[in-house]
Amino acid sequence: MSLSISLTLNGVVRDIVLDDPRVTLLDLLRERLALPGTKKGCDRGQCGACTVLLNGKRMNACLTLAATLDGATVTTIEGLADGDALHPVQTAFLENDGFQCGYCTPGQIMSAVGLIAEGRAGDDPERIREGMSGNICRCAAYHGITRAVQEATRRMAAAERGDAA
Amino acid sequence: MSDTMTPQRYGSNAGQPLTRRDGLAKVTGTATFAADNTPEGLLYAVYVPAAIARGRVVHLNVEAATAVAGVTHVMTPQNRPPLQGDPEAKPNGFSFIVDVLQNDGVRYAGQPIALVVGETLEAATEGARLLAPRYEVADSETTLAGQGGEAVEPGAFGRPGGAEHGDVPAGHAAAVSAIDVVYETPAQYHNAMETHAVVAAWDGDRLHLDLPSQALSLSCASYAYFFGIPADNVTIRCPYIGGGFGSKAFPTGPQVLAILAARTAGRPVKLMLTRAQMFGPVGHRGATRQRLRLGIDGGAALTVLDHEGTAATSRFDDFIEPAANASQGLYAAEALRSAHRAVRLDVGTPGPMRAPGEASGSAALECAMDEMALLAGLDPLKFRLRNYAEVEPGTGKPYSSKALRACYAEGAKRFGWADRPMEPGRMRDARGLLTGWGMGTALFGCPMFEAEATATLRADGSALVETSAIDMGQGAWTALAQIAADSLGLPMDRVEFRAGHSSLPNAGIAGGSGHTATAGGALHAAGRDAIRKLGEIAAADPDSPLHGSGNADFTARDGRLYVAGDDSRSEDFAAILSRAGAVDLTGAGSASRPAADAEAHAMNSHGAVFAEVKVDPDLCQVRVTRLVGAFAAGRIINPRLTESQLMGGMIWGISFALHEEAKHDPRSGRIMNADLAGYHVPVNADVRGLEVLTIHEDDPYVNALGIKGVGEIGVTGTVGAIANAIWHATGKRARRFPIRIEDLLD
Ligand code: FES
Numbered sequence: 006m007s008l009s010i011s012l013t014l015n016g017v018v019r020d021i022v023l024d025d026p027r028v029t030l031l032d033l034l035r036e037r038l039a040l041p042g043t044k045k046g047c048d049r050g051q052c053g054a055c056t057v058l059l060n061g062k063r064m065n066a067c068l069t070l071a072a073t074l075d076g077a078t079v080t081t082i083e084g085l086a087d088g089d090a091l092h093p094v095q096t097a098f099l100e101n102d103g104f105q106c107g108y109c110t111p112g113q114i115m116s117a118v119g120l121i122a123e124g125r126a127g128d129d130p131e132r133i134r135e136g137m138s139g140n141i142c143r144c145a146a147y148h149g150i151t152r153a154v155q156e157a158t159r160r161m162a163a164a165e166r167g168d169a170a
Numbered sequence: 171m172s173d174t175m176t177p178q179r180y181g182s183n184a185g186q187p188l189t190r191r192d193g194l195a196k197v198t199g200t201a202t203f204a205a206d207n208t209p210e211g212l213l214y215a216v217y218v219p220a221a222i223a224r225g226r227v228v229h230l231n232v233e234a235a236t237a238v239a240g241v242t243h244v245m246t247p248q249n250r251p252p253l254q255g256d257p258e259a260k261p262n263g264f265s266f267i268v269d270v271l272q273n274d275g276v277r278y279a280g281q282p283i284a285l286v287v288g289e290t291l292e293a294a295t296e297g298a299r300l301l302a303p304r305y306e307v308a309d310s311e312t313t314l315a316g317q318g319g320e321a322v323e324p325g326a327f328g329r330p331g332g333a334e335h336g337d338v339p340a341g342h343a344a345a346v347s348a349i350d351v352v353y354e355t356p357a358q359y360h361n362a363m364e365t366h367a368v369v370a371a372w373d374g375d376r377l378h379l380d381l382p383s384q385a386l387s388l389s390c391a392s393y394a395y396f397f398g399i400p401a402d403n404v405t406i407r408c409p410y411i412g413g414g415f416g417s418k419a420f421p422t423g424p425q426v427l428a429i430l431a432a433r434t435a436g437r438p439v440k441l442m443l444t445r446a447q448m449f450g451p452v453g454h455r456g457a458t459r460q461r462l463r464l465g466i467d468g469g470a471a472l473t474v475l476d477h478e479g480t481a482a483t484s485r486f487d488d489f490i491e492p493a494a495n496a497s498q499g500l501y502a503a504e505a506l507r508s509a510h511r512a513v514r515l516d517v518g519t520p521g522p523m524r525a526p527g528e529a530s531g532s533a534a535l536e537c538a539m540d541e542m543a544l545l546a547g548l549d550p551l552k553f554r555l556r557n558y559a560e561v562e563p564g565t566g567k568p569y570s571s572k573a574l575r576a577c578y579a580e581g582a583k584r585f586g587w588a589d590r591p592m593e594p595g596r597m598r599d600a601r602g603l604l605t606g607w608g609m610g611t612a613l614f615g616c617p618m619f620e621a622e623a624t625a626t627l628r629a630d631g632s633a634l635v636e637t638s639a640i641d642m643g644q645g646a647w648t649a650l651a652q653i654a655a656d657s658l659g660l661p662m663d664r665v666e667f668r669a670g671h672s673s674l675p676n677a678g679i680a681g682g683s684g685h686t687a688t689a690g691g692a693l694h695a696a697g698r699d700a701i702r703k704l705g706e707i708a709a710a711d712p713d714s715p716l717h718g719s720g721n722a723d724f725t726a727r728d729g730r731l732y733v734a735g736d737d738s739r740s741e742d743f744a745a746i747l748s749r750a751g752a753v754d755l756t757g758a759g760s761a762s763r764p765a766a767d768a769e770a771h772a773m774n775s776h777g778a779v780f781a782e783v784k785v786d787p788d789l790c791q792v793r794v795t796r797l798v799g800a801f802a803a804g805r806i807i808n809p810r811l812t813e814s815q816l817m818g819g820m821i822w823g824i825s826f827a828l829h830e831e832a833k834h835d836p837r838s839g840r841i842m843n844a845d846l847a848g849y850h851v852p853v854n855a856d857v858r859g860l861e862v863l864t865i866h867e868d869d870p871y872v873n874a875l876g877i878k879g880v881g882e883i884g885v886t887g888t889v890g891a892i893a894n895a896i897w898h899a900t901g902k903r904a905r906r907f908p909i910r911i912e913d914l915l916d
């Protein structure tokens with residue numbers, strides 16, 4: 006059987022024929038669309054490695070059936086930077102050493118982008134830690150991750166104020 | 171005489187807190203891990219893990235699995251194509267016996283019992299599910315409790331010897347005060363975020379693997395063994411590893427099966443373990459029970475430090491956690507004994523996991539030291555200083571360097587240790603939480619393995635350096651490039667660094683906290699060799715300002731070659747090379763520790779960890795609120811990455827103390843919590859108040875660069891510090907890890 010969906014993926018409208026209704030968004034990205042930046046760490050919503058933005062909200066791609074995504078907008082780590090210009094969260098992860106092996110990193114970064122958009126944590130480290138706790142980092146780069154999210158939050162807020170002025 | 175005594179000049183790169191060279195790839199999602207590869211014609215393999223711990227598989231519904239649309243192969247013990255290497259033997263001394271469907275027996279839960287291959291992951295997964303194994307179940311034993319075990323015959327990898335120094339019975343007899351305590355540590359599973367994976371492709375009798383490996387050259391040889399091909403026929407591409415922690419240094423059964431499936435199918439095959447499958451055939455930290463008997467004389471000096479470890483291993487192979495050896499080399503006891511026993515269980519074979527031996531052993535030892543300090547009536551830090559070892563206890567060897575006193579002093583100062591009340595239960599915070607402070611000594615050896623590297627100066631004055639080093643998060647891409655650039659006197663952006671591929675010069679093993687020292691040592695030697703050769707060319711060239719300086723030494727900086735000690739005579743690399751015909755100039759180097767150097771000194775990294783915990787007086791929930799670690803680990807190549815490594819290790823200490831434990835269902839022998847919801851590791855909210863200090867240390871003996879390594883030491887010391895802080899907060903001494911609420915409730 007086949008099933009067609011149309012979704013906006015990293016800014017591009019894609020018409021996708023699904024070969025199987027069981028395909029998750031994660032396996033669609035990784036195994037079928039050559040977008041392996043989104044990682045699989047558990048395949049059951051327990052680690053956050055597969056975090057993407059779905060209609061602007063952070064979501065575990067491993068828990069999302071691709072077939073449900075007709076009309077959706079999905080942003081993955083590959084679509085975050087603006088050409089060569091890194092997203093402020095990416096820059097902050099780099100500068101604050103918010104990773105070691107880098108495997109959880111795409112998920113951490115997408116989760117941080119989502120968290121900042123939610124506006125629930127601000128630059129308060131306690132709330133950032135809480136808000137980032139759905140993303141496990143076995144290398145335990147948490148210190149750098151928290152600092153990176155703090156710094157990106159401040160920079161993005163400052164940029165927004167600058168824009169408004 | 172070895173190179174170690176020659177004073178080395180350093181360039182401007184080592185010591186700098188550079189950001190990661192691989193950082194851009196990692197933050198943009200373009201860093202390619204093994205399972206990210208999807209070659210043309212790819213098939214997917216999924217294996218079925220045994221759901222019992224001991225017995226036999228009596229039925230698999232092969233027809234049902236085969237009938238699934240898209241399933242191409244179903245491999246069982248009945249039809250598994252032959253392997254050329256016997257899986258019940260080992261390819262080399264540094265590997266484990268693997269389960270690759272050699273028969274229908276089951277010897278631990280999670281053992282592969284069948285493999286299904288399909289056109290899609292979904293098809294293979296469905297086929298594997300439909301195999302619905304039926305078993306003949308035998309009784310299994312999966313816990314250490316109540317078992318005495320057998321003495322360990324020391325020798326091979328995984329079978330630790332013990333040690334005995336001084337007169338142990340006399341040490342016991344001489345004690346005016348003594349403790350005799352038993353500590354327990356659970357089975358822990360590495361659980362790197364990237365599960366074990368492979369993408370295997372055959373090209374005739376050549377094998378191409380995308381595979382995370384902490385030991386590329388050994389892995390090539392090991393996989394070649396199973397398939398009866400020369401090691402040179404195997405290439406492994408491994409630019410990144412998504413965490414290894416010791417689990418990715420060895421060939422594993424599932425990976426062998428996937429490679430076999432690729433040979434059978436004549437198409438590339440991808441296999442990626444599920445998270446649940448990480449609890450079984452890919453190693454773990456074996457459970458231990460440790461008895462510590464310590465005695466002191468009237469002056470609080472240790473008369474004896476007697477440490478017996480009993481560790482779980484599998485029924486068919488050996489990795490016996492060398493926990494008791496953590497008591498060697500640290501405290502100046504009159505008499506010292508370490509001994510190990512093994513208990514054979516129906517579990518997968520354990521293996522080295524970040525700070526093997528040291529983590530479990532240090533956890534118990536540092537708690538026991540606190541218990542002894544209490545009896546001695548001394549502050550725990552004072553008690554440790556009272557028993558400070560100026561030379562290696564037992565052997566009397568001098569330490570190559572040991573800035574542990576400074577670690578104690580600096581760490582204590584930063585933490586505010588001096589204000590600690592002696593009695594437990596005296597401190598409360600503003601919210602009424604019980605507050606406790608504890609400390610522990612950190613120690614880890616600094617081994618070196620063997621590595622080779624090349625450094626090529628190009629005609630344009632830039633360089634290419636090559637070694638098969640592995641970056642699994644420790645920062646090899648960056649730290650090793652810093653070393654290489656300095657050895658060549660070049661800025662970082664003029665050095666291209668190739669690593670992470672088995673075709674490159676052998677960088678040895680990324681493990682034992684020895685990779686930077688070993689691979690870095692080889693790169694350093696290769697760079698110096700290239701510079702020496704360049705000097706020879708310049709000295710022989712009448713047009714060079716260095717002409718005639720034949721017997722002099724040369725130094726290099728910023729892409730210029732200098733006569734050592736004479737800055738007036740120098741020339742640009744490119745100018746020298748261009749007159750020599752614009753050729754590339756390659757230097758080669760290797761590194762290892764000469765046996766004589768290894769014999770002459772005791773070599774360790776040291777540290778002191780101070781912990782603050784807060785405990786809810788009613789609920790007994792424990793939070794680590796501050797953790798200060800001061801470490802002396804020789805030369806620090808990159809302070810930024812070093813801090814991350816040490817913090818990562820300390821968080822592993824939090825995890826050991828409070829979170830991690832694999833629990834077996836005693837009836838089925840299965841691990842009940844084989845996922846990241848049930849098997850707890852710290853999340854971001856568990857971590858706050860972390861601080862790392864590095865204490866300067868020059869070590870002229872460990873290796874040419876004076877590097878000791880920082881990958882594992884952070885785990886040691888920390889576990890004990892947290893447990894001791896919990897005692898200090900509550901007055902309750904928990905003697906099993908992880909420490910849980912129920913251990914603290916009245
Ligand atoms: S892979 Fe989706 S949460 Fe772990």
Ligand code: FES
Binds near residue numbers: 103142363
């Ligand atoms: S950086 Fe390795 S798991 Fe997070």
